[in-house]
Amino acid sequence: xxxxxxxxxxxxxxxxxxxxxxxxxxxxxxxxxxxxxxxxxxxxxxxxxxxxxxxxxxxxxxxxxxxxxxxxxxxxxxxxxxxxxxxxxxxxxxxxxxxxxxxxxxxxxxxxxxxxxxxxxxxxxxxxxxxxxxxxxxxxxxxxxxxxxxxxxxxxxxxxxxxxxxxxxxxxxxxxx
Amino acid sequence: xxxxxxxxxxxxxxxxxxxxxxxxxxxxxxxxxxxxxxxxxxxxxxxxxxxxxxxxxxxxxxxxxxxxxxxxxxxxxxxxxxxxxxxxxxxxxxxxxxxxxxxxxxxxxxxxxxxxxxxxxxxxxxxxxxxxxxxxxxxxxxxxxxxxxxxxxxxxxxxxxxxxxxxxxxxxxxxxxxxxxxxxxxxxxxxxxxxxxxxxxxxxxxxxxxxxxxxxxxxxxxxxxxxxxxxxxxxxxxxxxxxxxxxxxxxxxxxxxxxxxxxxxxxxxxxxxxxxxxxxxxxxxxxxxxxxxxxxxxxxxxxxxxxxxxxxxxxxxxxxxxxxxxxxxxxxxxxxxxxxxxxxxxxxxxxxxxxxxxxxxxxxxxxxxxxxxxxxxxxxxxxxxxxxxxxxxxxxxxxxxxxxxxxxxxxxxxxxx
Numbered sequence: 001x002x003x004x005x006x007x008x009x010x011x012x013x014x015x016x017x018x019x020x021x022x023x024x025x026x027x028x029x030x031x032x033x034x035x036x037x038x039x040x041x042x043x044x045x046x047x048x049x050x051x052x053x054x055x056x057x058x059x060x061x062x063x064x065x066x067x068x069x070x071x072x073x074x075x076x077x078x079x080x081x082x083x084x085x086x087x088x089x090x091x092x093x094x095x096x097x098x099x100x101x102x103x104x105x106x107x108x109x110x111x112x113x114x115x116x117x118x119x120x121x122x123x124x125x126x127x128x129x130x131x132x133x134x135x136x137x138x139x140x141x142x143x144x145x146x147x148x149x150x151x152x153x154x155x156x157x158x159x160x161x162x163x164x165x166x167x168x169x170x171x172x173x174x175x176x177x
Numbered sequence: 178x179x180x181x182x183x184x185x186x187x188x189x190x191x192x193x194x195x196x197x198x199x200x201x202x203x204x205x206x207x208x209x210x211x212x213x214x215x216x217x218x219x220x221x222x223x224x225x226x227x228x229x230x231x232x233x234x235x236x237x238x239x240x241x242x243x244x245x246x247x248x249x250x251x252x253x254x255x256x257x258x259x260x261x262x263x264x265x266x267x268x269x270x271x272x273x274x275x276x277x278x279x280x281x282x283x284x285x286x287x288x289x290x291x292x293x294x295x296x297x298x299x300x301x302x303x304x305x306x307x308x309x310x311x312x313x314x315x316x317x318x319x320x321x322x323x324x325x326x327x328x329x330x331x332x333x334x335x336x337x338x339x340x341x342x343x344x345x346x347x348x349x350x351x352x353x354x355x356x357x358x359x360x361x362x363x364x365x366x367x368x369x370x371x372x373x374x375x376x377x378x379x380x381x382x383x384x385x386x387x388x389x390x391x392x393x394x395x396x397x398x399x400x401x402x403x404x405x406x407x408x409x410x411x412x413x414x415x416x417x418x419x420x421x422x423x424x425x426x427x428x429x430x431x432x433x434x435x436x437x438x439x440x441x442x443x444x445x446x447x448x449x450x451x452x453x454x455x456x457x458x459x460x461x462x463x464x465x466x467x468x469x470x471x472x473x474x475x476x477x478x479x480x481x482x483x484x485x486x487x488x489x490x491x492x493x494x495x496x497x498x499x500x501x502x503x504x505x506x507x508x509x510x511x512x513x514x515x516x517x518x519x520x521x522x523x524x525x526x527x528x529x530x531x532x533x534x535x536x537x538x539x540x541x542x543x544x545x546x547x548x549x550x551x552x553x554x555x556x557x558x559x560x561x562x563x564x565x566x567x568x569x570x571x572x573x574x575x576x577x578x579x580x581x582x583x584x585x586x587x588x589x590x591x592x593x594x
Binding site: 033076109164168173 | 202294329
């Protein structure tokens with residue numbers, strides 16, 4: 001089996017990005033219109049985020065990779081938060097740590113979240129993420145980072161592209177030890 | 178070896194031996210959504226190819242976040258949710274009935290239950306000894322259909338409480354203090370369990386306030402034992418038969434034990450824009466506030482309104498400070514009217530909002546203006562939370578909010594009690 005590898009460029013953000021930063025409650029009226037909702041991703045704190053992601057996925061020959069600090073996605077259970085990040089064109093998320101519900105929601109949406117020491121990644125760095133092996137090669141600095149392992153059930157959900165395709169395939173949860 | 182409360186409940190509900198770190202599939206006793214997470218849940222449910230609910234009578238839709246709806250899109254979401262309830266036979270609580278977490282506490286949560294809700298403050302029901310946790314729409318959609326979900330069994334911290342709350346200090350001050358100590362991610366993926374001698378005198382209302390905010394320290398669940406206070410609460414709400422005693426085993430393995438003596442607590446405040454940015458009120462007092470908001474799943478219960486009414490009775494809100502009050506449920510509102518609290522609050526200049534989430538999440542009923550400061554009894558003060566990223570939100574107890582509404586500035590409630 002060949003390893004699943006994702007190449008792209010880092011957009012470096014910071015610690016404690018809340019779900020209200022990602023998509024504030026005041027846009028709840030757009031939650032049934034996801035393309036419209038996605039236009040507002042991170043707009044209060046990082047208004048240039050959506051256009052940077054768009055430029056990267058159009059011109060850089062790789063994916064935009066959101067690189068955050070600790071406790072990414074704290075706050076609300078709104079699955080719209082990882083969903084609008086994914087819809088904006090982000091291919092993967094790297095963080096030092098991610099809030100529990102956000103982490104599970106992102107995986108359920110088929111958006112990879114890998115936990116590693118993101119201090120070793122700078123804005124604009126070229127990255128090569130080995131999703132199978134859980135390692136990140138920072139091609140800009142030459143450093144290789146290893147990621148903490150997620151429970152096998154989450155890897156299985158991610159491998160299927162999210163919880164819904166996983167459930168369609170397995171008709172329930174399968175625990176592997 | 179002994180089990181923590183979390184391990185005990187997850188063992189029972191997964192029909193096996195659940196130890197911290199294990200992944201288990203557990204039966205879900207109650208699953209719910211609210212009006213801002215429900216539409217995506219329905220979409221995921223249908224996309225999975227599901228048609229029927231595993232347990233229609235234990236599935237609930239709450240219309241509380243945008244209630245009554247302030248926008249046509251949200252009104253249409255309400256139509257979608259009502260239609261789903263008709264199609265599947267699940268329960269629905271309409272606009273004006275109250276906040277999901279309060280209604281779950283009043284009507285559904287029992288010791289040892291597993292409750293999942295598409296709302297992060299689902300943890301509130303941990304006050305009744307239920308393993309209650311927030312999840313996203315996809316996870317809840319699958320739980321609705323299968324009646325099961327998967328959990329990683331969390332490690333637990335034990336918060337050992339002694340002493341009694343001094344005058345002017347409440348459950349809100351305790352949980353703010355704890356979040357300040359633990360940090361916003363200090364118990365990420367973990368359970369917070371509460372024990373100690375002080376529980377014997379801690380009312381269900383206080384326990385609900387504490388359990389509600391454990392997610393602000395990252396916790397998956399905040400569990401209280403099932404004891405006499407749990408039993409009395411269940412009896413009061415007509416389901417005394419659902420009571421069962423629940424306590425951790427002797428020798429349960431806690432990752433950390435944090436003792437807190439309530440005697441030494443003082444009124445606390447969470448400063449913008451992070452819940453764990455906690456200080457005592459005293460050194461911060463004097464900051465002018467344009468809005469005071471008393472309500473939410475954290476502090477919109479009868480005891481909270483009683484405290485506020487007692488402080489505000491015969492007094493007036495400051496002319497420069499709007500005072501908004503939102504009872505957590507219809508039941509709370511009716512009792513607050515019977516007790517005369519609502520009369521006192523209105524006479525003091527309060528605006529009474531309908532039972533529901535009201536101003537908490539920035540959708541309606543008290544959106545802040547540029548540069549405005551709000552003192553709120555809610556659970557979050559993130560930038561943009563109350564509808565405006567240019568506004569500042571401080572979190573405190575109902576007593577601090579009431580005292581501050583009178584003075585028009587952040588005020589230590591002990592200064593006027």
